[in-house]
Amino acid sequence: DIQMTQSPSSLSASVGDRVTITCRASQSISNYLNWYQQKPGKAPNLLIYAASNLQSGVPSRFSGSGSGTDFTLTISSLQREDFATYYCQQTYSVPRTFGQGTNVEIK
Amino acid sequence: EVLLVESGGGLVKPGGSLRLSCAASGFTFNSYGMNWVRQAPGKGLEWISSISSMSNHIYYADSVKGRFTLSRDNAKGSLYLQMNSLRAEDTAVYYCARDFLHSGYYYYFDYWGQGTPVTVSS
Numbered sequence: 001d002i003q004m005t006q007s008p009s010s011l012s013a014s015v016g017d018r019v020t021i022t023c024r025a026s027q028s029i030s031n032y033l034n035w036y037q038q039k040p041g042k043a044p045n046l047l048i049y050a051a052s053n054l055q056s057g058v059p060s061r062f063s064g065s066g067s068g069t070d071f072t073l074t075i076s077s078l079q080r081e082d083f084a085t086y087y088c089q090q091t092y093s094v095p096r097t098f099g100q101g102t103n104v105e106i107k
Numbered sequence: 108e109v110l111l112v113e114s115g116g117g118l119v120k121p122g123g124s125l126r127l128s129c130a131a132s133g134f135t136f137n138s139y140g141m142n143w144v145r146q147a148p149g150k151g152l153e154w155i156s157s158i159s160s161m162s163n164h165i166y167y168a169d170s171v172k173g174r175f176t177l178s179r180d181n182a183k184g185s186l187y188l189q190m191n192s193l194r195a196e197d198t199a200v201y202y203c204a205r206d207f208l209h210s211g212y213y214y215y216f217d218y219w220g221q222g223t224p225v226t227v228s229s
Contacts, residue, residue, distance in 0.1 A: 050213040097154065100151045
């Protein structure tokens with residue numbers, strides 16, 4: 001199975017900050033990497049698919065990059081509504097594993 | 108509007124069974140694969156099972172293999188997860204999610220239900 005490791009597990013940031021979250025796969029997954037945002041008590045919401053493609057309706061301050069084993073999710077200017085938990089997911093192979101999540105908190 | 112509505116969760120004793128359902132609407136159900144993802148209290152997301160549009164490919168996480176059975180009824184637009192031999196560690200919110208295939212290569216979960224909670228406790 002492919003293991004997905006996110007870092008950091010949590011971070012504190014202020015509105016307007018640039019935030020970067022990293023996801024590393026235990027083996028190469030090309031660009032079969034998705035990012036989701038989840039707010040408390042809600043279902044996850046797709047942000048980025050195929051490593052760098054912005055899902056329709058997602059603000060352009062979100063961006064993704066990477067290929068192979070190393071990926072990043074960047075929020076260019078953090079907004080209040082972005083405080084949430086973020087998960088990466090690989091769909092290169094089954095099981096379609098998620099990272100453990102990164103909780104973005106208000107500083 | 109795409110809607111996925113889960114039901115069937117509840118409290119069950121260890122060793123018991125539950126059947127979860129996911130009712131889909133707003134899209135051509137038989138054109139999409141579907142998934143179940145769960146989230147234990149305070150924990151992250153865990154993919155547990157997926158089924159192709161015509162049920163010819165079904166996959167399970169090792170944690171549920173042999174105990175859970177995924178099926179679908181395309182005529183009814185519904186997805187089912189039969190959960191047997193339940194354990195305390197199966198306690199979680201269970202989400203169904205639609206599988207989207209982009210450009211013939213990239214899968215992602217583009218729509219999710221609101222989740223149904225399952226508690227396994229004596």
